[in-house]
Amino acid sequence: MKAITYRSYGGPDVLEYGDVPEPKLGPDSVLVRVVAASVNPVDWKIQAGYLDGVLDVVFPVIPGWDVAGVVERVGVAVTEFAPGDEVIGYAREDMVRRGTFAEYVAAPVRTLARKPANLDFAQAAGLPLAGLTAYQALTRALELKPGETVLVHAAAGGVGSLAVQIAVALGARVIGTAGEHNHDYLRTLGAEPVAYGDGLADRVRALAPDGVDAVLDLVGGEALRISPALLTGGGRLASVADGAVLALGGHYVFVRPDAADLTALTELAESGRLTVEVAATFPLERAAEAQRLNAAGHTRGKIVVTVP
Ligand SMILES: NC(=O)c1ccc[n+]([C@@H]2O[C@H](COP(=O)([O-])OP(=O)(O)OC[C@H]3O[C@@H](n4cnc5c(N)ncnc54)[C@H](OP(=O)(O)O)[C@@H]3O)[C@@H](O)[C@H]2O)c1
16 A cells, blocks of 8 residues: 655655555454544654654554544454445554555554544544544543633644634634734634734733733643743643643643544534634645645644645
8 A cells, every 4th residue: 555654763755655464354453444644743743753752653654643534454353344434534653664654554442432423534633643642631631611701722633623623613702823824713702812922911901900810822832831920820731732731720731532532532623613724635645745834833723734
């Protein structure tokens, strides 16, 4: 089958397009014919070697954790899906070896859910990792409740655009940070936009003089540092981007594959409360360009790789 691989750590230039053997199908896995796979910052961070201390990486690596596709075959222990089913998945394992930037991926069944019927494959591929991150952070770490106000740092990106919609669906008021060019976009999602950078704390206080009930940080650094002072008494803080959140009394969230959570996202999409903005699509052989664009750090929504 055709796939993108890399044989050593590095930037987009180490990616190669070529033939690799099809994956074998273990008892708990589902062979998915990949229609689309989305790009996440973690792909190029793993590829750069940043996670070498925590993840076993077996070269050559097929990158990619997000998938939308069609079930080709199921492992002998799998009862949840059948050939022909349209699925989405955050196909992460603890070992980095065979990902989704390929014609086929053998995804553990615990990482999959049915694809939302009203999203096309490119949109659906953008949902799993980013959507699960937003959903798990907002519902578990932050325990966001109806009527509360949440501040989302980096609200226009992959995780942020989904976090805004999920928070709105939960009945919260959302303030989201983004560059000016994304402010109208944030309004369409239901958020009140504020520009990030110097003076951010004052701009948030102008919108929420009594403070916000929760902050979801998707940026880290200065955005995280100013956040505790923006909270109401008892307000909650979570970051997916900066472990320094722990020293500030907040939660560090690392997203987990979870079929039930993924199904909740599918249901939100099908109820019309969650959609995925696809900023750009690239054919599989141009995955390096997709990765470069994502690494530039200003994606609105998701960048997707499609498999012919
Ligand atoms: N721990 C986990 O489980 C987990 C899971 C998913 C993601 N993450 C991490 O979370 C971060 C965000 O992921 P993502 O997929 O959403 O990335 P992304 O889609 O690449 O985010 C791009 C967005 O970030 C915005 N942005 C850039 N600098 C900003 C700043 N200083 N303040 C506010 N917004 C800013 C950009 O908006 P403008 O164009 O308007 O500037 C753009 O819309 C990454 O570091 C990623 O590795 C962690």
